[in-house]
Amino acid sequence: MQALKSFYLAGAILLATSVSATAAAPTAGDSWGYRVVNRYNNEVRGNVEYRVDKVDADRFAVAVSSDVVALGLPRIDVYTSDGRWLKHPLINHDQPVIYEFAQPYPAYEFPLTPGKSWSLRVKAVNAASGRSASVRVDGEVLGSEQVTTPAGAFDTVKIKRRIYAGDFDGTRSETNITETEWYAPALGRAVRLERTSGYMDQAQCSDEMSACRPVRGDWDLFELVVNKP
Numbered sequence: 438m439q440a441l442k443s444f445y446l447a448g449a450i451l452l453a454t455s456v457s458a459t460a461a462a463p464t465a466g467d468s469w470g471y472r473v474v475n476r477y478n479n480e481v482r483g484n485v486e487y488r489v490d491k492v493d494a495d496r497f498a499v500a501v502s503s504d505v506v507a508l509g510l511p512r513i514d515v516y517t518s519d520g521r522w523l524k525h526p527l528i529n530h531d532q533p534v535i536y537e538f539a540q541p542y543p544a545y546e547f548p549l550t551p552g553k554s555w556s557l558r559v560k561a562v563n564a565a566s567g568r569s570a571s572v573r574v575d576g577e578v579l580g581s582e583q584v585t586t587p588a589g590a591f592d593t594v595k596i597k598r599r600i601y602a603g604d605f606d607g608t609r610s611e612t613n614i615t616e617t618e619w620y621a622p623a624l625g626r627a628v629r630l631e632r633t634s635g636y637m638d639q640a641q642c643s644d645e646m647s648a649c650r651p652v653r654g655d656w657d658l659f660e661l662v663v664n665k666p
Contacts, residue, residue, distance in 0.1 A: 463489045463497045471659040517541045528634045529604040531654035536561040543574045549594045553578045570603035584619045588661040591628045593619040608639040628661040
């Protein structure tokens with residue numbers, strides 16, 4: 438039994454440590470898409486499509502569109518060559534707001550070895566308002582897992598993140614976001630991601646703090662439905 442456990446552990450470590458080496462470099466024209474499911478009622482909200490628009494030596498730009506306005510207007514996201522955000526929406530009080538990050542957003546800290554954790558803070562600017570924010574990301578690698586999505590079966594690294602969006606606003610606290618991601622090293626991106634968010638609003642609290650409840654945001658599941666390298 439111990440030998441079997443060691444075998445699986447070695448395999449998980451091999452998968453995780455090879456993430457940056459096996460992920461294919463993006464090419465202009467590559468595209469992929471996710472189906473978005475409302476986990477409160479398990480109804481499909483719509484689909485989001487991504488297409489690599491431009492590739493430079495240290496970054497690439499992706500055109501993003503959706504088939505319903507509720508999932509966001511067309512935009513351009515910018516990533517580092519290893520897939521971390523430089524320009525990307527972040528949930529602010531249940532609304533996606535485009536942030537420009539001074540340093541790469543630490544969604545991943547390679548190599549993604551099982552049990553690895555990190556807590557990093559990055560400076561960001563709200564692209565619409567120009568307001569600065571200090572964003573903290575607490576990440577943890579939970580292990581390896583094979584998952585099946587409408588696009589197929591994938592070997593993945595399972596990651597848990599807690600994000601503090603730095604969007605304090607009057608009576609509203611900063612948004613707390615929790616994400617569980619199944620990252621496929623072979624693709625260099627998530628094939629499944631589950632996300633919830635919430636915040637406190639003192640204006641909605643009674644005089645007794647015990648009656649103050651978090652404002653719940655969307656609870657969404659993103660599943661890969663198409664991948665066209």
